[in-house]
Amino acid sequence: MKDFLTRIYEDFKVEEENWCEIADSQFVPNGLSNKIYGGYEKEHFQQFYMLKYTPLYIAEYVEIYEKFLEDYDKDTLRVLSVGVGSGLDYYALTKVLEERNNIELEYLGIDLVDWNYRNEKIDFEQVDLKDISENEHVIDFIQDGIDVVIFPKSIIEIPTYIRQRLGIPYQNDAFTELCNILVENHIDDVWFLNSYIKTYKEVTGLNEFSHIVDNLKSEGYIIVNGVDEKHYYESSSGENSVHYPLDYRNTWQLDLQNYCHRKCSEEQAEKCRLAQYPMLRKSHIAFGITNFKKVA
Numbered sequence: 001m002k003d004f005l006t007r008i009y010e011d012f013k014v015e016e017e018n019w020c021e022i023a024d025s026q027f028v029p030n031g032l033s034n035k036i037y038g039g040y041e042k043e044h045f046q047q048f049y050m051l052k053y054t055p056l057y058i059a060e061y062v063e064i065y066e067k068f069l070e071d072y073d074k075d076t077l078r079v080l081s082v083g084v085g086s087g088l089d090y091y092a093l094t095k096v097l098e099e100r101n102n103i104e105l106e107y108l109g110i111d112l113v114d115w116n117y118r119n120e121k122i123d124f125e126q127v128d129l130k131d132i133s134e135n136e137h138v139i140d141f142i143q144d145g146i147d148v149v150i151f152p153k154s155i156i157e158i159p160t161y162i163r164q165r166l167g168i169p170y171q172n173d174a175f176t177e178l179c180n181i182l183v184e185n186h187i188d189d190v191w192f193l194n195s196y197i198k199t200y201k202e203v204t205g206l207n208e209f210s211h212i213v214d215n216l217k218s219e220g221y222i223i224v225n226g227v228d229e230k231h232y233y234e235s236s237s238g239e240n241s242v243h244y245p246l247d248y249r250n251t252w253q254l255d256l257q258n259y260c261h262r263k264c265s266e267e268q269a270e271k272c273r274l275a276q277y278p279m280l281r282k283s284h285i286a287f288g289i290t291n292f293k294k295v296a
């Protein structure tokens with residue numbers, strides 16, 4: 001991971017002239033698709049995101065996949081990662097599977113944005129979840145069976161949440177679309193792995209997951225293992241923080257701090273100051289693991 005983050009840091013420095021924008025990059029409308037999401041198509045924001053979140057998110061995805069695999073007894077594993085980004089959950093999964101070489105992995109990631117830094121081994125389609133029925137490759141993958149749908153830090157971005165916050169109307173049909181496709185393709189035994197967003201005040205994403213739970217229940221599925229839409233798991237590791245493999249205080253954090261102070265408006269510099277810490281605390285980890293089976 002150290003080499004990976006070092007490479008991103010080198011690329012980030014090239015984008016210096018865009019650093020003042022970082023604080024404003026989240027929650028921007030995308031003119032092309034008219035979608036609202038985190039401005040992820042901007043290279044400097046992808047780099048900043050990776051520098052800030054990679055160590056914590058990988059640690060979280062390792063915990064999720066390890067816990068899920070405790071109860072998973074098949075020797076093949078077909079994963080659909082929705083909002084895959086640069087594939088941090090794939091990185092975590094392949095690390096976890098290194099110790100279990102008895103499981104054969106098939107993995108497809110989808111995202112609205114074709115991120116940089118994604119491992120080229122990842123099979124990827126650039127598509128909105130709500131349009132997957134029109135994507136032949138995604139449908140072919142699902143037809144061959146799915147064991148896991150993972151939302152790696154993406155569940156709150158998919159439907160209404162950000163639009164509601166910005167006061168923009170939106171018909172939520174992405175989850176309905178996903179559930180319909182699972183039903184149509186006889187995916188009768190499926191696990192959902194949801195990585196939520198946990199702040200000091202709240203956990204977001206549970207409400208979004210409740211759309212999926214309601215939908216699948218109305219189609220005759222029940223939860224046979226894991227948590228429902230009201231509960232979640234926290235980190236089970238005893239340590240409080242994850243290890244950050246770079247000296248971030250003397251690299252990107254310092255660079256950003258100095259640059260924002262010198263070049264950005266007062267308001268941007270203040271936001272920049274708040275943004276420039278990596279997320280390292282495991283107290284931010286919250287996730288759901290839920291196994292549905294169709295019984296009716």
Ligand SMILES: C[S@@+](CC[C@H](N)C(=O)[O-])C[C@H]1O[C@@H](n2cnc3c(N)ncnc32)[C@H](O)[C@@H]1O
Nearest residue numbers: 083084085088111112128129152153154157158
């Ligand atoms: C917070 S990022 C998470 C990225 C990555 N999974 C990670 O762990 O860093 C959320 C991702 O969800 C994607 N996303 C949001 N809405 C989506 C949709 N409707 N369909 C597919 N991807 C979506 C965004 O483009 C973004 O890449």
